[in-house]
Each structure stands twice: as structure tokens, then as C-alpha cells.
Amino acid sequence: MDSFRLLLDGFATALTVQNLLYALLGVTLGTLVGVLPGIGPAMTVALLLPITFTVPPASAFIMFAGIYYGGMYGGSTTSILLNTPGESSSMITALEGNKMARRGRAAQALATAAIGSFVAGTIATALLVVAAPAVVDFAISFGPEDYFALAVLAFIMCSAVLSRSLVRGLASLGIGLAIGLVGIDQQTGQARLTLGIPQLLDGIDVVIIAVGLFAVGEALYVASRLRHASPDVVPVGRAWMGRADWSRSWRPWLRGTALGFPIGALPGGGAEIPTFLSYAVEKRLTRHKDEFGSGAIEGVAGPEAANNASAAGTLVPLLSLGLPTSATAAIMLAAFQQYGLQPGPQLFTHNPALVWGMVASLFVGNVMLLVLNLPLAPLWARLLRIPRPYLYAGIVFFAGLGCYAVNNSWVDLVILFVLGLLGFAMRRFGLPIAPAVIGVILGPMAEIQLRRALAIGAGDATVLVRSPIAAVLLTVAVLALLAPLLRRRISRDVPSEVRR
Amino acid sequence: MANAGLRQKSELVLAGLVLGLGIFVIAGTAGITAAGSAIGLGPRFFPFLVGGALIIVGGCYIADVLRGGRGDPEESEDVDESAGSDWRAVALVGGVFLGFALLLDLLGFIVAGALLFAGVAWALGARGLPRTMAVAVVLSLGSYLIFVKGMGVTLPAGILEGVI
Numbered sequence: 185m186d187s188f189r190l191l192l193d194g195f196a197t198a199l200t201v202q203n204l205l206y207a208l209l210g211v212t213l214g215t216l217v218g219v220l221p222g223i224g225p226a227m228t229v230a231l232l233l234p235i236t237f238t239v240p241p242a243s244a245f246i247m248f249a250g251i252y253y254g255g256m257y258g259g260s261t262t263s264i265l266l267n268t269p270g271e272s273s274s275m276i277t278a279l280e281g282n283k284m285a286r287r288g289r290a291a292q293a294l295a296t297a298a299i300g301s302f303v304a305g306t307i308a309t310a311l312l313v314v315a316a317p318a319v320v321d322f323a324i325s326f327g328p329e330d331y332f333a334l335a336v337l338a339f340i341m342c343s344a345v346l347s348r349s350l351v352r353g354l355a356s357l358g359i360g361l362a363i364g365l366v367g368i369d370q371q372t373g374q375a376r377l378t379l380g381i382p383q384l385l386d387g388i389d390v391v392i393i394a395v396g397l398f399a400v401g402e403a404l405y406v407a408s409r410l411r412h413a414s415p416d417v418v419p420v421g422r423a424w425m426g427r428a429d430w431s432r433s434w435r436p437w438l439r440g441t442a443l444g445f446p447i448g449a450l451p452g453g454g455a456e457i458p459t460f461l462s463y464a465v466e467k468r469l470t471r472h473k474d475e476f477g478s479g480a481i482e483g484v485a486g487p488e489a490a491n492n493a494s495a496a497g498t499l500v501p502l503l504s505l506g507l508p509t510s511a512t513a514a515i516m517l518a519a520f521q522q523y524g525l526q527p528g529p530q531l532f533t534h535n536p537a538l539v540w541g542m543v544a545s546l547f548v549g550n551v552m553l554l555v556l557n558l559p560l561a562p563l564w565a566r567l568l569r570i571p572r573p574y575l576y577a578g579i580v581f582f583a584g585l586g587c588y589a590v591n592n593s594w595v596d597l598v599i600l601f602v603l604g605l606l607g608f609a610m611r612r613f614g615l616p617i618a619p620a621v622i623g624v625i626l627g628p629m630a631e632i633q634l635r636r637a638l639a640i641g642a643g644d645a646t647v648l649v650r651s652p653i654a655a656v657l658l659t660v661a662v663l664a665l666l667a668p669l670l671r672r673r674i675s676r677d678v679p680s681e682v683r684r
Numbered sequence: 685m686a687n688a689g690l691r692q693k694s695e696l697v698l699a700g701l702v703l704g705l706g707i708f709v710i711a712g713t714a715g716i717t718a719a720g721s722a723i724g725l726g727p728r729f730f731p732f733l734v735g736g737a738l739i740i741v742g743g744c745y746i747a748d749v750l751r752g753g754r755g756d757p758e759e760s761e762d763v764d765e766s767a768g769s770d771w772r773a774v775a776l777v778g779g780v781f782l783g784f785a786l787l788l789d790l791l792g793f794i795v796a797g798a799l800l801f802a803g804v805a806w807a808l809g810a811r812g813l814p815r816t817m818a819v820a821v822v823l824s825l826g827s828y829l830i831f832v833k834g835m836g837v838t839l840p841a842g843i844l845e846g847v848i
Contacts, residue, residue: 221761238835351744352755355702358738369727377712407773411764573810581801589837597785613695614755631730
């Protein structure tokens with residue numbers, strides 16, 4: 185059990201007083217920002233990314249892991265207590281959770297979500313400990329053509345599966361790839377697409393791209409059609425649940441974990457599909473079918489567990505292959521790159537303390553989140569009443585602060601604004617943001633691997649499919665272009681009001 | 685919906701931009717004259733692929749919009765999908781932000797940041813200007829102290845140089 189020993193070393197790193205404080209700061213900030221309406225996990229991570237740059241790498245990633253899990257917890261509180269539709273991965277939680285809250289069972293809904301997230305997060309993180317080194321052992325022999333094929337697979341999967349329209353997903357991906365081209369070509373030193381602006385020679389910083397597309401784009405989009413009615417928040421006390429709720433919750437938690445972890449680890453799997461599947465499964469298996477649609481606890485417990493387990497699942501390809509499978513994971517990859525670290529097999533051999541410290545802190549963060557969330561639910565609920573003009577002004581304020589601090593340049597703020605306009609247009613016309621972010625971050629790596637592979641093959645393009653792994657991955661990528669059809673079949677099991 | 689035609693037209697603009705971006709990527713990298721042939725592929729190869737893909741996807745996107753396809757606007761907790769677009773608010777938020785970008789180095793973060801917060805909040809319909817200003821000043825001053833004095837981030841002091 186080599187990874188078990190490394191994990192123990194990781195706990196030794198994570199359990200120092202200083203790193204415990206960073207973990208606590210991370211989960212608190214993550215929950216705080218994640219609970220704010222309009223801010224999903226990806227934007228939470230993007231907005232808080234600049235803060236982590238001032239601390240040493242190991243502590244930064246411990247804090248970052250806390251932010252990631254905290255953002256997931258915070259999002260479920262929002263969807264249960266606020267009676268408006270949110271982003272897609274928490275839509276299912278809102279469906280049953282909000283109905284429960286309206287029937288006076290808000291405390292139980294929050295409790296099953298928080299405890300379910302804890303159970304799923306802990307099991308899924310344990311699975312990560314087992315799975316990631318196994319993938320590393322497998323990937324150690326990967327050549328550049330295999331990495332290129334992996335990147336192509338991730339591109340196609342996120343465009344085809346994460347969006348409802350294939351052409352819009354691909355358009356978003358292409359925009360991201362084009363943004364990723366800006367700057368000096370790493371192999372030849374030639375400037376590309378810089379428009380003669382010297383600040384663009386180093387490329388556009390990932391923080392600015394992520395914050396622009398997510399935070400500024402969202403603020404402009406909300407400005408265009410802000411709901412002016414005062415927010416409708418369900419009042420809640422301390423989160424708790426009784427014996428009957430426990431006995432109805434534990435099986436959905438485990439089933440949700442079983443669905444969420446593997447699907448989250450697949451390219452393009454994301455959090456949305458496992459939550460939909462979990463909802464469909466629970467609806468079929470429940471003995472309280474009459475309650476579904478009016479607040480069934482199984483419909484909160486299962487999807488919430490699936491949501492959190494998928495978050496741990498996305499860390500498997502991210503840490504072991506350097507492959508982001510969701511927008512949040514892409515931003516985490518960018519965080520590694522900011523420290524000059526490249527996730528993949530080498531990260532496990534060269535920086536074991538950092539990787540295992542981060543994994544250990546996921547366990548620690550999960551415990552902290554459970555302790556924070558059960559008694560503090562009323563406090564988080566109060567955040568939901570924050571006046572919307574203040575909320576979005578605050579988002580724009582911190583977006584400006586964080587992006588200026590990257591390079592101390594006002595030109596970055598103008599670029600941030602232009603990207604914000606792009607994010608606004610994409611939201612308005614239903615172009616998903618995730619493929620663009622994955623394209624920006626994974627595009628340059630795909631290019632390097634492609635050129636490396638073709639250089640090895642001396643210009644012979646068949647080198648790209650000579651390795652069986654690459655051939656299989658590229659075949660799957662082609663098949664994935666047909667996935668939207670499959671997806672439509674899945675969504676038939678989900679009530680039509682969810683799909684609109 | 686009365687403005688469906690207008691919506692289709694503006695979505696066509698976005699689809700056209702995708703196609704135009706593809707042409708821009710290819711044209712913008714065509715002039716690069718790096719000797720890449722010796723080591724395989726030069727800096728123009730990958731942009732050529734991306735640009736070509738954008739042109740094809742942009743073409744399909746235009747065709748999709750013309751055939752009546754439309755993307756679903758993103759859902760968010762604070763978005764009222766039935767409301768018409770409030771272009772005045774968007775323009776005000778944009779203007780305030782650009783003003784912040786241009787005046788930041790001159791005014792310093794505390795003043796410019798407070799104006800940014802107050803301006804955006806006002807554009808979004810915050811009530812009570814004195815209260816908004818007070819929140820803005822506290823937020824901006826507090827952030828400056830935490831980030832600059834506490835975490836060592838560099839932000840411009842501007843006109844308050846020496847005072848704080």
C-alpha cells in the first residue's frame with residue numbers, strides 16, 4: 185500500500201496548524217462565495233484564484249481544495265433556500281429541495297444535502313486515492329500522440345455532451361482555442377494574434393480569461409435582465425434530520441456516489457449527467473413515489489451525493505493526466521500552471537508532498553464543511569438576502585481587483601472587459617462557457633503534443649493513430665459527436681419541467 | 685414573440701463573429717515566417733487547424749440559426765427570463781468599468797474601487813445613494829488594507845499616496 189503511506193505523509197502536511205488554517209480559510213471562503221446566488225463552483229474558484237497566489241504552493245493547493253469543495257456545498261444551500269432556478273448541476277437539488285423547504289422541511293433538506301455531500305465526498309476522495317495512482321501507472325508510458333488524443337477527446341466530449349446544441353458547444357470550444365493561441369509560440373518564439381499589443385505577447389492570463397468569461401460576463405448578463413422582485417428566501421433554523429430521514433437518505437447517498445464518481449472522472453461527464461441519472465434512479469426505486477415533485481428527500485440526497493462525488497471524480501484525470509473534464513477543473517489546472525507545475529504522472533513522482541497534501545486536505549476540508557454547514561445554515565441563508573445591486577457590484581469589484589493584481593496593468597482590465605462582453609453574448613445566446621475555458625487552457629498543451637508527435641513521426645500523420653491507446657481515444661471522440669442523441673434518451677426519464 | 689426576428693438577427697451576428705474569428709486566426713498567422721520545416725511543424729499549423737474548424741463551425745452555426753435553431757439563454761438565480769433586455773443598465777455597468785480601468789492608476793485603488801462599486805450598484809438600481817457610497821468606501825478601504833497590508837498584493841495608492 186504505497187499510496188496509503190504517501191497519503192499518511194499527506195496528512196502530516198495537511199494537519200500542521202498553518203495548513204489547517206489555510207484549509208479552514210479555503211472552505212469558509214468557498215462556502216461564502218458559493219452560497220451567493222449567481223455564482224457557481226467554477227466562478228467561485230475563478231474569483232478566489234488570485235488570492236491563493238500570495239501563499240506557498242502546498243498551502244495554496246490546500247486552500248484551493250477547500251474552496252473547491254466549499255463552493256459545491258454552498259451551491260446546494262442556494263438552490264434549496266432560494267426559489268429560483270440556478271445553474272444546471274444544482275437544478276435537480278432545487279427541484280425537490282426547494283419543495284421540501286416550502287413544506288417546512290428546509291432543515292431536513294439542508295441536512296441531507298450536507299451529510300450526503302460529506303459521505304459522498306469522503307468515499308469519492310478515498311476512491312481518488314486508489315484510482316489516481318493506478319491511472320498514473322497506466323499513463324507513465326503515454327507518448328505525445330496519446331496526450332494529443334486525450335485532449336481531442338476532452339474537447340469533443342465537453343462540446344458535445346455539456347451543451348444542448350452541438351454546433352454551439354463547438355463554437356464555444358473554437359473561441360477558447362483561438363484565445364489560447366494569443367501570445368508567443370513556445371517552440372519558435374513567434375508572436376501570434378497579438379495585434380501589436382505588447383501586453384499580449386505573454387498570452388492572456390488564465391485568471392483574466394476565467395474571471396472575464398464567468399464573473400464579468402455574468403454581471404453584464406444579469407444587468408441586462410435583473411429580477412427586480414426582492415429575493416424569496418425560505419427561512420431556516422439549524423440543519424438537522426430525524427431517524428426516518430436518515431433511513432430514507434443513506435441508500436440514495438451511496439447510489440449517488442456510485443454514479444457521480446465514475447461519470448465525473450470521464451471526459452465530458454461533468455456533474456450534470458450523474459445528478460440527472462441519480463434523480464431518475466431514486467424516483468424509480470423510492471417507496472414514496474407520491475412525494476416526488478412535491479419534496480421527496482431521496483430526490484435531494486441522491487443528486488447532491490452524485491454532485492459531490494463527481495467533483496472528486498474530475499480530480500482523477502486532472503491530477504493523474506493533467507486533463508480537465510469540467511470548467512472548474514480547467515481553472516484548477518490553470519492554478520497548477522501558475523506555480524509552474526504540470527499535473528500528470530510527473531507531478532506524482534516530483535511533488536508527492538504537494539499532491540498528497542492536497543488529497544489529504546480534501547478529507548479534512550470535508551469534515552470542516554460538515555461542521556460549518558449544519559449549525560451555520562441560518563447564517564448562510566442570511567447571505568441570500570443580500571441586495572442584488574450590491575452583490576453584482578461586489579462581483580465586478582473583486583473581479584477588477586483580482587485581475588489588476590495579476591500584472592498591475594490597466595490593459596488587463598480592458599481585456600477583462602472585452603472577455604466579459606464575450607461571456608455576456610455567449611450566455612445570452614446559449615453558448616456554453618465550459619468548452620471555451622477548457623479550450624483556452626488545454627489548447628496550447630494539445631498543440632505542443634501534436635507538434636511533438638508529428639516531429640517524432642517525421643511528418644507522417646499516421647503516427648497519431650499508431651499507438652492503440654490514441655487510436656481508441658480518437659475513435660471514442662468521433663463517436664462522442666453522436667452523444668447528443670444518446671443524451672436526449674437519458675433526459676426523457678427526467679420530468680419535463682427540469683428540461684423546460 | 686414580437687422581437688423574435690431581432691433576436692435571430694443578433695444571434696446571426698454572433699454566428700458571423702465565430703466565422704470571422706476563424707478567418708482572422710488564419711489571416712493573422714499567415715504572415716508569420718518562422719523556419720519551422722526543419723523540426724516538423726511551424727507556428728502556423730495549429731492556428732490553421734483552429735481557424736479552419738472555426739470557419740466550418742461558424743458556417744454550420746449560421747445555417748442552424750437561419751433554419752430557426754436558437755440557443756437557450758443561460759439560467760441563473762437572479763435572471764428574469766421574461767424581462768426584456770435592459771441595455772441602459774448594461775451600458776452603464778460597462779461604462780463604469782471602463783472608467784475604472786482608465787482611472788485606476790491615476791486615482792488609486794481606494795477611490796477608483798469605491799467609485800466602481802458605487803457606480804455598478806447604482807446602475808443596477810441600488811436605492812439610497814449615501815448608504816451605497818458608505819458601503820463602497822468601507823469595502824474598498826477594507827480590501828485595500830487586507831490585500832496590500834495583509835497579503836502583500838500590489839495595488840496603486842494614487843492620490844492617497846502617503847496618506848494611507
